Amino acid sequence: MSSDVAISIQHVSKLFRKQNQRTFKELIPALFGGKKVAESFWALKDIDLEIKKGETIGIIGVNGSGKSTLLKLIAGVSQPTKGKITTVGRMAPLIELGAGFHPELTGRENVYLNGIILGMTRAEVDAKFKEIVDFAEIWDFIDQPVKHYSSGMYLRLAFAVAIHTEPEILLIDEILAVGDTAFQAKCFKKMDEFKKNKVAIMYVSHNMDSVRTFCDKVLYIDDNKMAEFGKKDLVLDQYLSKI
Amino acid sequence: MIYKYKELLSELTKREIKARYKQSVLGYAWVILNPFFQMLVMAFVFSKILRITDLGVPYALFLYVGLLPWNLFAASITSSMNSLVGNGSLLTKIYFPREIFVISTILAKIVDFLLASIVLVIFFIFFHQQVTLNIFWILPIFLIQQLFTFGLSLVLSAFNLFYRDIQYLFGLILLTWMYITPVIYPTEMFPEQYRWIFKLNPMAIFINAYRQVMLGGGLPNFTSLGIALGLSLVMVVIGYKIFKNLEGMFADVV
Numbered sequence: 275m276s277s278d279v280a281i282s283i284q285h286v287s288k289l290f291r292k293q294n295q296r297t298f299k300e301l302i303p304a305l306f307g308g309k310k311v312a313e314s315f316w317a318l319k320d321i322d323l324e325i326k327k328g329e330t331i332g333i334i335g336v337n338g339s340g341k342s343t344l345l346k347l348i349a350g351v352s353q354p355t356k357g358k359i360t361t362v363g364r365m366a367p368l369i370e371l372g373a374g375f376h377p378e379l380t381g382r383e384n385v386y387l388n389g390i391i392l393g394m395t396r397a398e399v400d401a402k403f404k405e406i407v408d409f410a411e412i413w414d415f416i417d418q419p420v421k422h423y424s425s426g427m428y429l430r431l432a433f434a435v436a437i438h439t440e441p442e443i444l445l446i447d448e449i450l451a452v453g454d455t456a457f458q459a460k461c462f463k464k465m466d467e468f469k470k471n472k473v474a475i476m477y478v479s480h481n482m483d484s485v486r487t488f489c490d491k492v493l494y495i496d497d498n499k500m501a502e503f504g505k506k507d508l509v510l511d512q513y514l515s516k517i
Numbered sequence: 518m519i520y521k522y523k524e525l526l527s528e529l530t531k532r533e534i535k536a537r538y539k540q541s542v543l544g545y546a547w548v549i550l551n552p553f554f555q556m557l558v559m560a561f562v563f564s565k566i567l568r569i570t571d572l573g574v575p576y577a578l579f580l581y582v583g584l585l586p587w588n589l590f591a592a593s594i595t596s597s598m599n600s601l602v603g604n605g606s607l608l609t610k611i612y613f614p615r616e617i618f619v620i621s622t623i624l625a626k627i628v629d630f631l632l633a634s635i636v637l638v639i640f641f642i643f644f645h646q647q648v649t650l651n652i653f654w655i656l657p658i659f660l661i662q663q664l665f666t667f668g669l670s671l672v673l674s675a676f677n678l679f680y681r682d683i684q685y686l687f688g689l690i691l692l693t694w695m696y697i698t699p700v701i702y703p704t705e706m707f708p709e710q711y712r713w714i715f716k717l718n719p720m721a722i723f724i725n726a727y728r729q730v731m732l733g734g735g736l737p738n739f740t741s742l743g744i745a746l747g748l749s750l751v752m753v754v755i756g757y758k759i760f761k762n763l764e765g766m767f768a769d770v771v
Contacts, residue, residue: 298680352768391613
């Protein structure tokens, strides 16, 4: 792998087993009745690409085409059935923001908790704390339990923590619709900053306009396969003409 | 390896501890009050109604020495089983070794246990219970108990992710397990022809050993403790293998 590659995806396929029986009540008759315990299907077939540092890749495709599965594989939470994925550097998954938040804990406590979950040290969170809360614009509520936050405040704080982890790879799944217009603009500004700082970004979205303005290249996944990968205008036009 | 994640481990443990009692008025006092009242009720039933006597020590003391480690075991297993399911949103989002969820859950329960043990210390003073230096054997016994708990928790937490029945099934098993462990009664009351169960039941070995070193003032039965250590190590090795083999599928099935 050359030194400017951030993510290398080599002929990756993912077979999913649909577990039809989640309880013994369903499993035991199925075992005796000779029914299939699990059905499987390919969620991704032979995905092969390299993402260089500083590149922003848009991932498009209809629901269920395998976009989110690909992000999970890159994040390392799910293992490919075939092929290999290598990533270099700290990763910040902006997927399901605030997944590690605990509603009973205060904003402050959750910032530390989530920062450390995302791979920061306590000292790093200390150093960035002011910046994070400034970015989220949440000083008045920082010592309130996050269960009292509005959904916008919740997401803003989670987003602020994630982007202050100094990621080298950013995985974004349809979450830039966070907060109001002003906050969105701020997010995109931050994203541009990341691009300048050579962060590799994978951006899953159904919003073609944001993909067109924000990404360098586009990966179009159709029927769980790579339908197209390349210059954004080419791929986007092809996608739009197809649907 | 785990050392690299020590901050994460401590943060998740703190979350576990802080979050649980934040909404209750008495807060963390419940950790002490719960086993205390459980002990009072049981002590009344078994020393006044069913009359377990001739123990050489007050029944309340005898019971508490067994009940606290048993409660720790039961609570650790029950919470560990849910630790992966409960953290489902994290499982599908970011990778770190998944056993950290199990370890942080067990650590939080150990903190509870230590707090609940304050009452035991007060009991020792109150009943003027004499102790010998052999009391320090509780440390190795405790460590072996934690090994066993950890190994079993790894298996159960992983299985429970695939079939949620495991937690209900194991609830029943735990109930039965408590009665075939000398928690509320002394070994001598158990029918002799079935007493071999205690030899293979690590929890029975631990609890007898605690009583031996804390109340009896003697040394633990090293043969039994050796068996328990062996079983615990096997449990950890097997548990870890199973857990790591299934780990790659956690995010897919949760």
